[in-house]
Amino acid sequence: MYRSPLLLLCGIAIVCDIQYTDEMTQKDMMQAQVLEMRRGAIVLVILSHLHTPHYGYELLQKLEGASFSIDAGTLYPLLRRLEKQGVLGSEWNTADNRPRKYYHLSNDGARFYSALKSEWQEMTKAINVAIKE
């Protein structure tokens, strides 16, 4: 006696779930691709800010402001890695109420940045040509 409405409900649930999953995967795909694009550009954007010294959180805020939001947990290790690779230099500033580690572009880093910048400009030119069609 309770079987048919139950079966009907199950059927509806399955159909709804399938549709929901389809929408979700498209959204997921979109998110994934956008993430990839951001990931490709993030180092360039970070370096562009570091002609002047910044500390971690300051950089985080500047990036948010430039609509380049990035996870704090991703930015901080990234800065350390860039320093390890010689692109950035750092120093502890004990001036304010709290000591903070300031990062800046090293000499090698400045060269690296301009090389990266021209690569990016080349690439963007090619991409713009491609998407114009």
Place this chain on the structure above:
Amino acid sequence: MELIERYVYAVTRALPESQREDVAKELRSDIEDMIEHEKGSKKERVIKVLESLGRPETLAQKYKDSPQYLLGPKWYGLYLAVLKKVAFIVVPIVFIVQLVLASLESSNLNVFGVILEAFLAVPSVLLHVLFWITAVFVFLERADIPNKEAGLEWTIDELPELPIERHAKLSDTIANLTFYVGLIVVVILTATKLGIHDAGGVHIQFFNPTLWMFWLPAILLLLAGLAIKEAVILKRGLSRSVVIAGIVLNTGLTAAILGLYLNNMLINPTFASHTQAVLGDHASFNMIVGISMAVFAIGYVWETVVAIRRIIVLNK
């Protein structure tokens, strides 16, 4: 604040000594900065910031710069292929070796126990195979050896041959082959070792002793023939002659065994009567044997049907 200290500790303890102090200092400063810009009570803000940073172990991995996975796309394909190949070879070998070893060990042969032992050995061996192969590949993943040095650069010689259209599933064939070889081992061991000891300590065989002259060797030969047939299928695939040979061998085997059984020539009569004496009831013993024979006969019919079907498919 204690929560912050605990978080920093959780992150840095996964890091190498040299990095620890610097990362701790930097992380503390970053966390404090983030807290300043949050809203709510001090404790709420701390919790919000720490939770936004995520699992300390994961954050630590990001600081470490080592790959955040065991096996990556570089080695995964080869890893799976090696795993499959090794497993396919090792399992039948282990099964048969276990069969032989276990039966050599037990003095009074318990056939089912031996087979069970052989089956039980397989999962543990598979586990070992899985572990060691994975360990080697995890090492390769991290060793950062250029392919050439590791001798693992792929060359055209490594290309596999096209599979023969065997018309029979590979797993089926290997399973059958293992089964027949296992059966040969079991028959030999049953004939030699299975039995009861009578009052005088004399070993009473399971099979009728007169069978030794002709029938036991004949049965063993037929089984060997069936095993060889499976091996041929393995190498060259199904063909009409192979299937027909299989039907002939199977018929011979079934006819021999059932014939012997129905003529009461299969089992040693002394064995049967002793079982009656020991168990107090040979009706159940007869029943077990009878059921096994029935199963055997059904198996024969089944296999013959399969074989005939194969011929029909091949004829198309």
